[in-house]
Amino acid sequence: MDFSTLVFFLLAGLLVLSSLLVVFLRNVVHCALALVSALLIIAILFVTLHAPMLGVLQVMIYAGAIMVLFLFVIMFLNPAVLERTGTLWWSTATVLALLFGGLLVPLFFNNEVAGDPVASTELFGSPEMLAKSLFNDFVLPFEIASVLLLVAIVGAVVLAKRERAVR
Amino acid sequence: MIVDVAIVALKAFLVLFMVLNLAGVLGWVERKGSALIQDRIGANRASIFGFAGMGLVNTLIADPLKFLTKEDFIPPAGDKLLHTLAPCMAFFPALVTFAVIPFGDVLNIGERAINLQVANLNIGILYVFAMGSLGVYGIVIGAWASNNKFSLLGGVRGSAQMISYEVAMGLSVMGVLMIYGTLELQEIARAQGTLIREMLPQWLLFMRPIIGWLPAWGIFLQPLAFLLFFAAAVAETKRIPFDLPEGESELVAGYHVEYSGGKFLMFFAGEFAEIVTAAGLITTLFFGGWQVPYLMRDGFHFPWGAVWLLPHLTVVVLQLVSFTVKIIFFCWLQILLRWSVPRFRYDQVMRLGWKMMLPAALLNVAVTAIVIVLAQ
Numbered sequence: 001m002d003f004s005t006l007v008f009f010l011l012a013g014l015l016v017l018s019s020l021l022v023v024f025l026r027n028v029v030h031c032a033l034a035l036v037s038a039l040l041i042i043a044i045l046f047v048t049l050h051a052p053m054l055g056v057l058q059v060m061i062y063a064g065a066i067m068v069l070f071l072f073v074i075m076f077l078n079p080a081v082l083e084r085t086g087t088l089w090w091s092t093a094t095v096l097a098l099l100f101g102g103l104l105v106p107l108f109f110n111n112e113v114a115g116d117p118v119a120s121t122e123l124f125g126s127p128e129m130l131a132k133s134l135f136n137d138f139v140l141p142f143e144i145a146s147v148l149l150l151v152a153i154v155g156a157v158v159l160a161k162r163e164r165a166v167r
Numbered sequence: 168m169i170v171d172v173a174i175v176a177l178k179a180f181l182v183l184f185m186v187l188n189l190a191g192v193l194g195w196v197e198r199k200g201s202a203l204i205q206d207r208i209g210a211n212r213a214s215i216f217g218f219a220g221m222g223l224v225n226t227l228i229a230d231p232l233k234f235l236t237k238e239d240f241i242p243p244a245g246d247k248l249l250h251t252l253a254p255c256m257a258f259f260p261a262l263v264t265f266a267v268i269p270f271g272d273v274l275n276i277g278e279r280a281i282n283l284q285v286a287n288l289n290i291g292i293l294y295v296f297a298m299g300s301l302g303v304y305g306i307v308i309g310a311w312a313s314n315n316k317f318s319l320l321g322g323v324r325g326s327a328q329m330i331s332y333e334v335a336m337g338l339s340v341m342g343v344l345m346i347y348g349t350l351e352l353q354e355i356a357r358a359q360g361t362l363i364r365e366m367l368p369q370w371l372l373f374m375r376p377i378i379g380w381l382p383a384w385g386i387f388l389q390p391l392a393f394l395l396f397f398a399a400a401v402a403e404t405k406r407i408p409f410d411l412p413e414g415e416s417e418l419v420a421g422y423h424v425e426y427s428g429g430k431f432l433m434f435f436a437g438e439f440a441e442i443v444t445a446a447g448l449i450t451t452l453f454f455g456g457w458q459v460p461y462l463m464r465d466g467f468h469f470p471w472g473a474v475w476l477l478p479h480l481t482v483v484v485l486q487l488v489s490f491t492v493k494i495i496f497f498c499w500l501q502i503l504l505r506w507s508v509p510r511f512r513y514d515q516v517m518r519l520g521w522k523m524m525l526p527a528a529l530l531n532v533a534v535t536a537i538v539i540v541l542a543q
Contacts, residue, residue: 029249029311036304056290056297064300065330071307072326075319126289127350 007048015041028074032067039063051125170279178285182265189498190439195226197439197502204506234435237428242314245425249312254426254433257305260298261440267294268447269353271457271486272464275479283457283483284353291351292344295448296337299403303329305437306405306412306422313425321421324513325405325412331520332402332409338528339395342535343385343452356456359384360463362470368542380470382460385453391531393453395524400445402520404438407505411513446497454493457486 018041021034039062046055134142195210199222202209210222213229241250271283288294303326310322344350347358364379366388381387402409413421423434450456461467462485466476477485511519 027246029246029308033249033304033308052288053290053293056293059297060293060300064297064303064333068300068303068307068326068330071304071311072323075307075311075323127293 004048008045011041011045011048015045029071032070032074035070036063036067039067049125053125053127053130174281175285178281178283179266182270182285183262186262186265186440186443187436189443189494190436191227191231193439193442193498193502194230194435195223196499197505198222198226200499200502201506204503231432234432235429239428239430240425242425245314246312249308250425251430253305253309253312254430254437255305256308257302258433258437258440260302260305261437261444264295264298264444265447267291267352268444268451269356269456270490271483272357274483282353283487287351287353289351291349291353291355292340292452293350295352296333299336300329300333302403302441305434309426309434310422313422315425317418317420317424318422321412321414321418321424324414325422328405328409328411328516328520329403331517332399332524335395335520335524335528336399336403338525338532339392339399340452341528341532342389342392345532345535345539346385346388352451352456355385356451356458359455360458363387364470368538370541382455382458384455384458389453389531389535391527393449395528395531396452397449398519398524400449401501401504402516404441404445404501406438406442406501408508408511409516410510411516414510442498442501443494446494446501449497450490450493455489457490459485459489462486 015038018034018038022031022038025031025034039058043055043058043063046052046058199209201207210225210230211219213219213225215224215228218224241247266285267288269282269284274281274283306325306329307322310318310325313319343355347355349355349358359382361383362379363381363383364375366383367375367379378387386393405412411421412418413423415421418424423431426434461469462477462482464479464482466474466482468474
């Protein structure tokens with residue numbers, strides 16, 4: 001087994017472990033931190049796949065912004081320990097998880113190499129490539145997504161303002 | 168192969184060594200400097216055989232020893248694991264950010280060309296922001312794990328403030344990135360070696376005799392971006408006038424109120440490491456990084472045509488000295504600022520960040536874009 005495969009399995013193991021911790025820990029803040037560590041490990045996986053741009057964006061957006069807001073809300077509401085969920089929830093969730101896991105089983109027995117491997121050039125995964133495809137090929141979806149986010153921001157501001165007027 | 172790894176390890180060690188020691192010395196500058204500003208004597212108690220060394224013995228030897236031998240108190244109702252982990256989370260991002268900041272150009276030893284930068288990433292500045300955004304966790308988790316109302320308030324303030332100023336910081340850098348056309352910090356530093364007269368567009372050529380002799384540093388091309396970035400960087404280090412997360416007159420000490428001993432020392436040293444990193448970024452983006460004005464790879468080329476050739480090693484040493492001097496200057500400026508101005512109120516911090524700095528940064532990006540398009 002070469003070095004990169006070893007690194008991959010190490011990271012994958014840690015990723016599965018921290019994902020399990022997200023589900024099974026009882027303290028909400030601990031869960032959130034386990035999720036942060038899972039996101040960071042995914043970012044490192046991106047870097048090992050020669051896509052440092054994706055890795056850094058993963059850290060910046062998910063670990064650095066979204067999860068901080070999660071923690072922010074958790075700290076405000078401060079639910080100390082999660083209540084135990086009922087047996088019905090557990091059994092349904094387990095069945096669903098096993099079904100999804102079953103979808104992955106064929107992949108383990110499939111040794112085919114990907115049909116069209118991308119040549120790893122100097123530019124692969126670089127900010128230039130990302131910007132070119134975003135602003136040339138996908139400029140319309142990109143703009144639509146940004147307008148969508150703008151609408152969400154405006155909506156949030158409007159909601160916050162109305163509450164203040166009532167008070 | 169082994170030599171390459173050894174060189175990278177040596178560079179990483181050198182940078183960490185410099186940052187940590189500069190952070191330590193800044194502790195002395197802060198205590199003695201604040202005393203000077205406030206007309207006090209400052210740290211002068213500890214001495215070795217009567218030698219106090221202007222308080223150096225006190226701040227560099229006695230203080231760390233005191234911190235490390237103090238009782239490490241964890242609040243009984245707090246979270247033991249996270250209370251211990253939080254100072255590390257605060258310390259780590261401040262140290263690793265320096266990896267992408269170049270401290271010199273290329274050093275040639277025999278056949279080998281060593282890039283004087285720990286990690287040359289093509290995403291450069293984005294890595295800085297990614298690590299900066301992780302700095303929030305130390306504060307938030309430390310505040311929550313202490314199980315103290317003052318801590319929690321400090322943590323909430325800190326996370327809101329840091330997220331807000333990251334936005335202004337990111338947008339303020341945009342203009343610089345557009346002008347130099349790259350995200351790599353080494354490339355940005357190199358691009359600042361030219362003169363402004365080589366960058367002037369056609370319709371601004373009349374300015375050539377007036378400003379053409381200036382080096383093309385970020386401060387001359389993007390003055391507004393510099394002001395915004397500097398303010399945002401100070402806000403990110405959570406020091407006066409942006410020390411709301413600590414706010415000792417309202418929150419005792421904010422997020423680290425329940426910390427003592429070595430863990431407090433880590434928060435404290437992390438703050439100084441952040442100052443050094445901020446100074447490194449300001450230097451690299453706006454003050455030419457390791458550039459000495461008019462110094463090219465083979466010596467000085469003055470704008471009036473004079474040339475003074477220098478050997479390679481001298482040039483590299485001059486670059487290293489230039490970088491160090493600039494960093495020390497900006498560290499000093501930040502400490503001077505911290506002891507010169509009063510603290511903002513919280514709503515003022517938010518208004519400054521969102522309603523003044525964000526629109527100003529957007530305006531800067533728009534104007535820069537228009538000028539660049541016109542220049543083509």
